Amino acid sequence: EIVLTQSPATLSLSPGERASLSCRASQSVRSSLAWYQHNPGQAPRLLIYDASNRATGIPARFSGSGSGTDFTLTISSLEPEDFAVYYCQQRNDVISFGQGTRLEIK
Amino acid sequence: QVQLQESGPGLVKPSETLSLTCTVSGGSMRSSYWSWIRQPQGKRLEWIGYIFDNGSPKYNPSLKSRATISVDTSKQQFSLRLSSVTAADTAVYYCAKVKGWLEVFENWGQGTLVTVSS
Numbered sequence: 167e168i169v170l171t172q173s174p175a176t177l178s179l180s181p182g183e184r185a186s187l188s189c190r191a192s193q194s195v196r197s198s199l200a201w202y203q204h205n206p207g208q209a210p211r212l213l214i215y216d217a218s219n220r221a222t223g224i225p226a227r228f229s230g231s232g233s234g235t236d237f238t239l240t241i242s243s244l245e246p247e248d249f250a251v252y253y254c255q256q257r258n259d260v261i262s263f264g265q266g267t268r269l270e271i272k
Numbered sequence: 273q274v275q276l277q278e279s280g281p282g283l284v285k286p287s288e289t290l291s292l293t294c295t296v297s298g299g300s301m302r303s304s305y306w307s308w309i310r311q312p313q314g315k316r317l318e319w320i321g322y323i324f325d326n327g328s329p330k331y332n333p334s335l336k337s338r339a340t341i342s343v344d345t346s347k348q349q350f351s352l353r354l355s356s357v358t359a360a361d362t363a364v365y366y367c368a369k370v371k372g373w374l375e376v377f378e379n380w381g382q383g384t385l386v387t388v389s390s
Contacts (some may be wrong), residue, residue, distance in 0.1 A: 167334075200376040209276075209380040215371065221378060253317060257375035260332060261319035 168192055170254050170264035178272040185241040187267045189254035194234045198258040201230055201239045204266075205250045213252075214239065244269075274299040276367050276381035284361075284388050290354040294367030294381060301325050301345045305370035307377060308341060308352045310363040318363075322370055323350060357388045 169192040179185055189199065197217040204210040212221040214230035217237060227242040241248055249271050254264040280292035294306070307322035321331035323341045331339050335354070343350040354361060364383040371378035 198375075202377075207382070209382050210366070210377070211380075212371070212376060212378045215374060215376045221371075255317075255376065260334075261375055263317040263319070265316045 168195060168256055168259045168262055170256055170262060172252075172254060172264035172267045174267060175265075176268045176270060178270050179244055180272045181244050181246055183244050185239075185244055185248070185269060187239040187241075187252050187269070189232075189237040189239070189264050191235045191237075191256060195256040195258035197233045198256055199230075199232070199237050200255045200257070201228075202253045202255065203248075203250050204253060210253070241269075246271075274369050274379045276369065276379060278365060278367050278381045278384040280384060280386070282385060282387060284357055284386060285390050286358055286388055287356055290352070290357050290361060290386055290388070292352045292365055292367075292384065292386070294350050294352075296348045296350070296369070301343065301348055301350070305373070306341075306343060306350045307368045307370055308339075309366045309368055309377065309380075311366070311383075312360070312363040315363075320352065320354075322375075359388050362386065362388045 171190045173188045199217050201214040202210045218230045229240045231238050251266045253266050275298045277295050284290045305322045308320040311317045321341050323329040329341045338355045340353040366383045367381045368377035369379040
């Protein structure tokens, strides 16, 4: 089983700032990593797949990078609607998710 | 844009079978994979399994064969049955559409809370 560890658990930033969220895999997942945004009570939203491909309709301020075991989701300039919980997910082995990073307003 | 909506009992007794249905609207179920995912409170998301429009399900081995996913494209629905439930199966259950063959989830329902309690 591949375990995904996200850091930090909580990230406090202000609108307009740059956010960098990390996801580390317990073994290589090649580029088979996705990122999701989730606001509680709403449906999660796919942001990035295969490490760096933006999903349909996702703004260009969201970008993904990395391969192997270390991945980063970057939000270049935070908008008010970006404050949410973010999850990574791998599909290289049995599908698994990270524990999430909460992005909160500072 | 495909929309998904989960439905089913919010309370299930221990040792019984949990049954949920996902209704798909805004697009055809044909030639797509459909999935169930759950999240116990305070824990990470857990993939349960997925199914193609003609059957052929795949499951998370951690569920030890308790899960069964079926599909009825004529009704635009797919379903989850989870047998022999315990309190550990209490969670928000989501249905989702898989993006092509990529095993990522491009559309999700809002989720439904299922509590296992006597």
